[in-house]
Amino acid sequence: MKPKVVVLGGGFAGLSCALRLPASEFDVVLVDQRAEFEFLPAIHELLSGMKTKRALRLPLKPILETRGHQFRRGIVGSIDTGHRCVVLQRGRIAYDYLVLALGAADADFGVAGVSEHAFRFKSVDQCAALGRQVARQVRDRGSTRITIVGGGLEGVEACGELLRAYRNYAIDIRVIERSGRLLPAAPKAVSEHLHHQCEYHGVTLVLGEEVRRVMPKTIELGNGKRRRSDVTIWTGGAIPKPLFADSGLSYGKNWVDVTERLQHCDDESIYVLGDSAGLPQPLSKQAYHAIDMGEFCADDLQRRIAGRRRRVFKPSKKPQLVAFGDLDTLLIGDRMVLAGPSLGVLKEAIYQGVMVQLDGRAALPRLKGLVTRGVGLPSRLDWPVPSLSALGQRASLKKLA
Missing domain, CATH: 3.50.50.60 (FAD/NAD(P)-binding domain)
Incomplete structure (x- = not known):
């Protein structure tokens, strides 16, 4: 057996x-x-419409059954x-x-009101709902005030995607990070670069401060001050x-x-x-x-x-890619950090490659999924490969470290 x-x-x-x-x-x-696999590293792109819910999902049951396995929801x-x-x-x-x-699990660190009044950032449905809410407010009111709680990877990428979609609108973005800098686990040069990008594009950074309470249309900081927030995004970390x-x-x-x-x-x-x-x-x-x-x-x-000889797990060393909308992408390696919009092509290529790798269905459904993920998205998306003109316009890279 x-x-x-x-x-x-x-x-x-x-x-x-x-x-x-x-x-x-x-x-x-x-x-x-859930009935579907979700490509969570790209859910921030739902905020700008660069990705759709369908593009970020794969059906688990047919994929597993193709391999002779069972799926149980x-x-x-x-x-x-x-x-x-x-x-x-x-x-x-x-x-x-x-x-x-x-x-x-999503960590709220005991902050009152997170579940009731903040948008979480951990699933396709959560980010799609957030994107719809921001779009509705901008459409109906012409402006909105957004607070992103957490300046780690999720918070930074959410901020960049909101700037991609709404930087020409009357939108006020505030990022609150309790440590002294953005992406606190990254090299200091990365934090400084992102800090400059945020300030240049009008994003307010509140560093070294935490949120004590989330209320409807308002947040309360640890120092007791209150700030208006039409939309609050919670990226507080994992437990x-x-x-x-x-x-x-x-x-x-x-x-x-x-x-x-x-x-x-x-x-x-x-x-x-x-x-x-x-x-x-x-x-x-x-x-x-x-x-x-x-x-x-x-x-x-x-x-x-x-009964064969077993091995030990040795994690591979790979650089990390951090997207900041269409404004910038950072490639963070052990010995070098590069920044430039053209690096966004690498992030898109990884997404497409992994989705094909994990789509264990027959060749035709896999090909159909690949085409579906590319067709109908905004033309400025470099899919499946960038045009020479796009690379020429965005090829300059900056070495940060």
Whole structure:
């Protein structure tokens, strides 16, 4: 009998793992509360209309069935490690190996009013709703005041996309970051460059300050001052999902500790991938790391059942791309940082490449999906490759570090 692998989560890590497991060797079931994979690194482009909801999604069921696997839509209630089964809101699924790739929860840090009065920034639907609200206010009133809480990757890319769409309108954007600079984990030169871009385009930066409360049309800062905010966007960061601690897989509000093979430290039948994994050497929570983890996990499972020599997970080093609308894109490497609008072509190429890679359907549906993602979008989008004239206009790059 083939070993049964249950994969929880159809994001980058979970789907990459499932697609690498051969149906001839494993009985694979992937569980997700959504019916579709979502390309989250590009959801900021929903704010400007550069991407559509359809362009950022892939259907999980046909992709998995093409590989001989099963898809089950459901919400995980708990994990019974003693009996090796996953308890869903409707039913249970037994496993021989469990792959946890459920991502992270959205952190509000106990700030009152976030759930009621702020737009979250963690899914396609959330960003699409946000984009519609901003467009409606600009259309009906001719102006709006937007507050972005959080100056990390999500906040910066959201700001850039709003400038792409509305910088010629009467729109007031404010970014609040509790650390002293934007993208605090990046080199200082990156923060300074983005700071200059924001100031040049009229974005108000409130650094070294936090939000105490979110109210309808108003936010209250930690110093007690209040500011009007017609639209408040919350990009406060990520925390572990309560499911892990509730199921005895982690302690308190910590990530799930894993070994160098991405296995749970106390249960070798469980792998933890993506944002949820607490690695011995912490990694940034990036999609490319999640894909690498998923592929490693699938390879390790095949090695285990075949009795072959196993490896340890070694994350690949890749530069990070940060988009600032059509105004700028930054390429952040270990030894060099480059900036220039033409680098946006690389980000688009990665998006298209990963979507094709994860679309495990037959050739015709995959080709149709590729064409759909390009046709009908604004002509200024360089898809699938940039024109020579576009490159000529935007080819200048600036070395920041």
